[in-house]
Every structure is written in C-alpha cells, then in structure tokens.
Amino acid sequence: MEFRSSTISDAVAALDERSKEIFRRIVEGYLETGEPLGSRNLSRILPMSLSPASVRNVMSDLEELGLVYSPHVSAGRLPTQVGLRFFVDAFMQVGDLSAEDRANIDRQVRADSRDGPMEAMMNEASRMLSGMSRGAGLVITSKSDPVLKHVEFIRLEPTKALAVLVGDHDQVENRIIELPAGVTSSQLTEAANFLNAHMTGQTLPELRSQLGHLKDDVRHELDALSRDLVERGIAVWSGTADEGKPAQLIIRGRANLLEGLGNPDDLDRLRMLFDDLEKKDSLLELLNLAESGPGVRIFIGSENKLFSLSGSSLIVAPYRDEDDRIVGAVGVIGPTRLNYSRIVPMVDYTAQLMARLSRPSK
Template sequence: MDERAHTLLKTLVERYIADGQPVGSRTLSRASGLELSPATIRNVMADLEELGLIASPHTSAGRIPTARGYRVFVDTMLTARPVNLDTMPADVASVRDQLQPDQPQRVIAQAAQMLSSLSHFVGVVTAPKRAGVFRHIEFLRLGDKRVLVILVTPEGDVQNRVIFTARDYPESELVEATNFLNTHYAGLAVDEMRLRLRSEVDALRADIATLMQAAVQAGSDAMADGADQVVISGERNLLGVQDFGQDMGSLRKMFDLFEQKTELLRLLENSSRAEGVQIYIGGESGVVPYEQLSVVSAPYEVDGRIVGTLGVVGPTRMAYERMVQIVDITARLVGNALSQR
C-alpha cells in the first residue's frame, strides 16, 4: 500500500471500531484529512477491497474491515504505549485494589472480573502453574484406617487429600512420619520425592515408607487436579455486542467455547510461550476458529517466572489499543499481587 491507502485504511478501521457502521467515502474524506476527490477515494477503496483488507456489506455502500484488514492495522498502525503502573488510567486504578494477595485463587478470579469489567467483554485467566513442590506435609489421623494428608506449597496453597491405609496408624507414628518427611523431603518436587523414595525405600521402616508413598501419590493427584485451570468472567457481555446480537448460531459457538475451555486453554498456553501482549484476530490462531472473535493475551510472572496467561476475548471490532493496555496492566498487577505472598 502507498501512504494514501495506508491512511485511508487506518481511518476506516478507526471509524468502524468507534461507530460500528460501514464507512463511506464521504466520511473517509472528512476524517482522513486527505484532499482527495470522492472518485479517488472510491478507487483506493476498490484496491483495498481487492487486497482483502475491507469488504462491502450487502446492505450498505460503505466498507468494513476484514480480519486481514484488522491484522494490518494492528501490526503497522497501532500506537499502544506502555502504561506506567503509577500513572495508569483512572478506571484501571479504581479497580486494581480488587487484587488482594490473600489467596492465589482469589487473585485469579478477581483478575478475570477486572478484565471483563474494564473491557466490557470476556476476561480469561489461567491459574498459576504449580511446580509440584511442597514446603510442608502433615498427616492427621481420621480413624477407620483413614489419614488426612495436608500439602502446603511454597506459594501458600493448601491441598488436602484423604488416603486409606491397610491398618490404623496411631498419632505418634503419624507425627514421626510427618517430621521425617519435612526434615528430609521438604522443598523437593513430587517427581524427585518419588525417585528418592525408590532408592531409599529398603532403608526405611515399612510403615513410614507406606505413608511416604501415599503422600507422593496424593501430591501427584493434587497437581493433576489443579492443572490447566482457567477462570472466565463476563461471557454474558457478548450478548450485548452489536456484531453478535442477531446471530444466535455464532453466540452458541462462542458459549460452547467458554463452556468446554479446551480450545481457550490451548490458545493461552501458546501465548505463555511468547513475550508481551499477543493479538489473535478472527480464526488466524488456528485454535479459536471463529472469524468474529479476537483475543488479546499476555503471560504473567511471579518472581521472574511465567506461571500463567490472561486476556480479553471479544469481537474483532474492539478498541485494540485500549485492550492491549488493559491486558498489559492486569498481567503486571496479577504478577505483583502473587509475588507478595
């Protein structure tokens, strides 16, 4: 594209995002600031349409951007600037105090609500990936050959698992096993515990070895239960989006996407391997195959390590510059909140 076509495409995308109406040549002439005749603008529009960057709805003489047009706009025309946490927009600052670092799971739920509230679309956040390391393990007797295993992670998450034993264990033996585990195995990953247990089991008393094996299995189960958890907030916001309101088929597909979560998790997992904010427009991600949807996502870090991903899911007609700022700020706020633990 030459500079003239570049300017007209940028103007058209911005006007359509703002108004939601097909943009005609007269509007483009006024909004672009270019001294061009209506005939010249129509010729440029025809060229842009031939390139697949804009399209003409049947009911209007105006044009709207295609997914490809949005991609060109995002890649070459977007001017989103990093936002300092100390000078963030007032609406973001007003809700940042929601992220209280008392419990990681609460932070994740609050972050999803915050993304939804600020974007007016759907907020999605994956829970922090657990490293499978335990700071503390404890056994409590429940009676009837049942023992409660309490697992505490370095982040302060607590997992409880009830195990069934071949015999009743008195409290003294459970205390002994607890002390032994925390002295020799605390801070190890579950897989490391399993490997060490295989090599040391012959040297351990049979009752302690049995409890340790049960503890390792309980730890593996706890990690499996917490894997790939995603929190979604604001799905109903899409009901009010002009682009979807009359298309019940698209709405059903989108709500299936949020209910099943598998495709979203794959997309967010891909995003966690990239740096900074990522923008997926229409079906180009190959994971969320809906031309009407865009996803703006970013990984978040705890103590310098990427542990999860968050983002906004909404229509392709979204204010991308603002969404980038919302996602970027929220990712940093979540990382800060979880790092305070």
C-alpha cells in the first residue's frame, strides 16, 4: 500500500496514539543519528509500556503504509521520503528563533555588507546559513533593472559597436550591438548624448517605454541612422530574453554535504547536483520553487527533479523588494535528515533580513 501526501489527514486519523508515537520516535532518531531504530530500543524509550513484539507489529503496519522501511533484514526502521514528508507536514513543530540566533544572523549578514554591494551581502548570508545549518547555504538573486546613470557607444567594427551601460551604483553592463549600415562616429556620439540627456535616471524597461513617448523629439533631434541606433541599443539591453532570469547563485558549505560520504556513487550524485545548480535553467527553477507558495518551502529528495538523484533536501524562501516583487531566494541544501524544525525559521528570518537590507535607504 503506497501512502501519498494528499492523504495525510486520513493517515493521521488511521494511526492510533502508540503508532504515532513510534513513528515519531523513528523519525526523530533518524534526524538525530541517521541510524535505524529497532523494536527493542524503541520499547525502552516509549512513554507507554509495549513489548518489543508489539512494537514490531506497529512497525510492520507503518511499513505497509509506506512511512518506514527496513534497510536490511533484522534491522530497525528508517523513514521513507514519504514518511519524512508526512512527519514534516503532520508532526513537526516549528518555533521562533532564539534572540541569540537572530542576533547571530544579523551580525554575520550585516558584517561586511551594510554599505557594500549586494554580492557581499549574498556571500555573508550564504556562509551564515551554511555554518548554522551544517548544510550548504544558498542565495539566489533575480536579474535586477539598474537605474541608468550613463550610456556610451564604442565602435568595434564598421558594423558592430560596444554599448556600455552604467548604473546608479556604478555597475557596468556591456552589450555588442549591430550598427545600422553607414552609421558614423558622430552619429554614435549623437545617439549616446540623446539618451544621456533624456533618459538617465530610469530603468531599462522605463527607458524603452519612454522612447515611445519621445518619438517626436527623437524624430526632430536625430537623423534616421541615429534613431535606428538608439532603438537598437535599447532593444538589446531591455529585450525579454533575460528579463526575470536569475542572475547570480552563491552556494557556501558544499564540503558539509561531503562529510561522512564514503560511497563513490553518493559523491558523484552530489557533484552532478552542483553542476546542475550552476545551469541557468536550474537557477530559474530554484527561483520558481521559492515563488510557488507563500513563506518557506520544503522539498524532500525526489519531490523535486533537481534533487532526485542526490537524495538531498531543499528548504527555501523568497525575499521581496519594496514593491513586493520577488527578487531572490535564500535556502539550505542538505541530506534528507536535516534539522527541519530549526532550519525553517532560520531560512525564514534570513529571507526577511535580505529583503530589508536589499531595499534602498530612505
């Protein structure tokens, strides 16, 4: 009989108190030690009086439900991935972070990032999550739209130019654009001067929209080739191909996941996981996972295809900008026996802190 998460309430109703207690002890023992718990040890620690034989009968019932399994003959039981999901949804109690933990997170994330670039804050948050969870800390940011400060076109070839975009925090983005046939160096300068005069102080999408409102000005001030150049440059910068895609992923503490792994297959699976995480499609999927529900999300093992081979779990939460748009996510990757009840509030608080620190000061 296979148990599915959609029937959690039915399963809870079907289990009596001793079955719930035995299941809870098996899972908590696994989360603490990673070892199976046998009937003899269980009978000693249960609050009710049950013989090892009675405990074995209950364990068999739990195995029938697909909540636990025996790793080998005559061993105790371990929770299945379905059992872990059942435990997280039906039994786990998540409390608030202690004042000490909050202060520790505040201190570490703010340490080198209060007045520094966003990347510094991401590094500190990822390192902190890794250290406090003993897993791998993950921070991902979606591509932001910088406010324009300066635009320049530099000719590279007769038909190509380098478009240089400088943002308000001095970030620089370069794009190679195709030049209209016959464009001159003076027209390159003219086009850049027009953009700098009319459109700085706006983001790229705003810039593209503003160009539509300035059609008459463009027509009067620029010749045909320069107008074409302005429109091409804006189209390349603010085209839809990159909008909303994650721009950066920082992972710290990968070595934590390698500790205690003696099986070469496990090592290979983890390497494959990290290789996959570096791919742009996977970054977008991670951000979509965080966006797919409010608050902190937990993905256990094969519940998400990114982690199905490695047998890892992901705890992730989005963070938002001042307009309540999701601009990134923070999380922890680790083995399925993560301390979920401790890490969930940690990830939640870090996401809230990232949201506050990433917003411009008023």
